[in-house]
Amino acid sequence: MKIALLQMTSGIDPAVNAADIRHGIAAAAANGAGMLFLPEMAGLIDRDRARAAASIRGEADDPVLATARQAAAGAGIWVHIGSLAVRRDDGKLANRSFVIDGSGAIRARYDKLHLFDVDLPNGESWRESAAYAPGDHAVVVDTPIGPLGLSICYDLRFPALFATLAQAGAQMIAIPAAFTRPTGAAHWHALMRARAIETGCYVIAAAQAGAHEDGRTTYGHSLVIDPWGDVLLDMGEARGLGLAEIDPARVADVRARIPVLDHARTIPPVTRS
Numbered sequence: 001m002k003i004a005l006l007q008m009t010s011g012i013d014p015a016v017n018a019a020d021i022r023h024g025i026a027a028a029a030a031n032g033a034g035m036l037f038l039p040e041m042a043g044l045i046d047r048d049r050a051r052a053a054a055s056i057r058g059e060a061d062d063p064v065l066a067t068a069r070q071a072a073a074g075a076g077i078w079v080h081i082g083s084l085a086v087r088r089d090d091g092k093l094a095n096r097s098f099v100i101d102g103s104g105a106i107r108a109r110y111d112k113l114h115l116f117d118v119d120l121p122n123g124e125s126w127r128e129s130a131a132y133a134p135g136d137h138a139v140v141v142d143t144p145i146g147p148l149g150l151s152i153c154y155d156l157r158f159p160a161l162f163a164t165l166a167q168a169g170a171q172m173i174a175i176p177a178a179f180t181r182p183t184g185a186a187h188w189h190a191l192m193r194a195r196a197i198e199t200g201c202y203v204i205a206a207a208q209a210g211a212h213e214d215g216r217t218t219y220g221h222s223l224v225i226d227p228w229g230d231v232l233l234d235m236g237e238a239r240g241l242g243l244a245e246i247d248p249a250r251v252a253d254v255r256a257r258i259p260v261l262d263h264a265r266t267i268p269p270v271t272r273s
Contacts, residue, residue: 001034001035001144001145001245001246002031002032002033002034002243002244002245002246003033003034003035003036003037003145003204003224003243003244003245003246004024004027004028004031004033004035004036004037004241004242004243005036005037005204005205005206005222005224005233005235005241005242005243005244006020006021006024006028006036006037006038006039006042006206006240006241007039007206007207007208007209007220007222007235007238007239007240007241007242008020008021008024008038008039008042008208008209008239009208009209009210009211009212009218009239010039010041010042010043010044010045010208010212011045011046011212011213011214012044012045012046012048012051012052012055012213012214013055014043014044014055014063014064015063017042017043017044017064018043018063018064018067018068019067021038021042021043021064021067021068021071021081022067022068022071024036024038024241025068025071025072025075025077025079026071026075027241028075028077028241029075029076029077031241031243033077033243034077034078034144034145035077035078035079035080035143035144035145036077036078036079036080037079037080037082037174037176037204037206038068038079038080038081038082038176038206039082039176039177039178039206039207039208039222040082040083040095040152040153040176040177040178040207040208041082041083041084041085041095041178041208042064042081042082042083042084042176043062043064043065043081043084043085044056044064044084044085045178045208045212045213045214045216046213046214047214047215047216048214049130049131052085056085056086056087056093057086057087058086058087058088058089059086059096062084062086064081064084065081065084065086065098068081068098068100069100069104069105069106070104072100072101072102072103072104073102073103073104075102076102077102078099078100078101078102078143078144079098079099079100080097080098080099080100080148080174080176080204080206081097081098081099081100082097082152082174082176082177082206083095083096083097083112083152083153083176084096084098085132088133092132092133093131093132093133094111094112094132094133094135095111095112095115095128095132095152096109096110096111096112097109097110097111097112097139097150097152097174097176099141099143099148099150107141107142107143108139108141108150109139110135110138110139110150110151110152111133111134111135111136112132112134112135112151112152112153112154112155113134113135113136113138113151113155113158113161114134114154114155114157114158114161115128115129115132115134115154116128116153116154117129117130128154138150138161138164138165138168140165140168140169140170143172145172145246145248146171146172146246146248146251147169147170147171147172148170148171148172148173148174149162149165149166149168149170149172149173149174149201150165150173150174151165151173151174151175152175152176152177153175153176153177153178153179155175156175156177156191156192156195157191159194159195159198162195162198162199162201163198163199163264165199165201166199166200166201166261167261167264170199170201171201171202171248171251172201172202172203172204172246173195173196173199173201173202173203173204174204174205174206175192175195175203175204175205176205176206176207177205177206177207177208178207178208178218179207179208179218179219180216180217180218180219181217181218181219183219184218184219184220184221185219188219188221188223189221189223189231192205192223192225193225193229193231196225196226196227196228196229197227197228197229198260199227199261200227200251200254200255200258200260200261201227201251202224202225202226202227202246202250202251203223203224203225204223204224205222205223205224205225206222207219207220207221207222207223207235208220209221209222209235209237209238209239210237210239219237220235220236220237220238221234221235221236221237222234222235222242223235224242224244224246226250226254227250227251227254227255228250228254232244232245
């Protein structure tokens with residue numbers, strides 16, 4: 001099956017981002033894709049928390065989610081929204097992925113488990129936990145391309161999550177992201193290929209790219225990697241749509257050659273001397 005990835009440079013106006021998503025969904029369907037993947041924070045990137053707060057809604061009232069659902073239904077295509085900032089019922093915020101089917105129905109939700117708090121050598125400071133609450137469970141959802149495991153950006157650095165998704169039946173794993181340039185240049189490709197190889201899964205990583213309205217920059221290089229670790233698509237740093245072919249039989253072939261999921265054991269307690 002053909003899939004599409006939309007590499008975005010999301011800004012501070014959800015209406016503008018929603019229009020980009022609507023156009024991306026139409027373009028993906030026109031190019032014969034059965035499923036479109038969007039990056040993390042597709043609906044809003046704004047590090048001015050006071051300004052951003054005015055645009056963040058509950059799931060039922062989020063205009064970007066509503067636009068994506070309507071466009072998916074109109075085009076008859078599945079859409080993975082890498083994530084949106086949404087307000088939970090308890091008033092806290094969640095960094096939440098959505099899987100939407102070709103009728104516009106929400107088939108799965110996933111709240112980011114690992115929150116990115118770091119001070120970078122270039123002076124950038126990120127404190128995701130200051131605004132967001134972490135999720136409390138992992139998710140695998142059946143899709144037209146096969147069972148899809150969900151993750152978001154910083155989750156990439158925690159391989160136990162990906163082992164859990166593979167053991168639960170995932171054959172594809174989505175890793176939408178808004179990676180910084182310094183960490184992206186150093187680690188993006190290596191970690192993405194490692195997650196694909198060690199799980200025997202396709203990795204589908206739609207990313208934010210370029211200079212954003214709020215002053216930050218992101219790395220881009222949206223990727224599709226097969227279970228052997230071969231890079232099928234690397235979109236570089238330009239905005240736009242990328243296409244790749246997914247073959248579920250490839251998963252079975254690779255796992256038969258190196259059956260790590262069958263050989264995995266529970267790690268016993270560590271003895272230190």
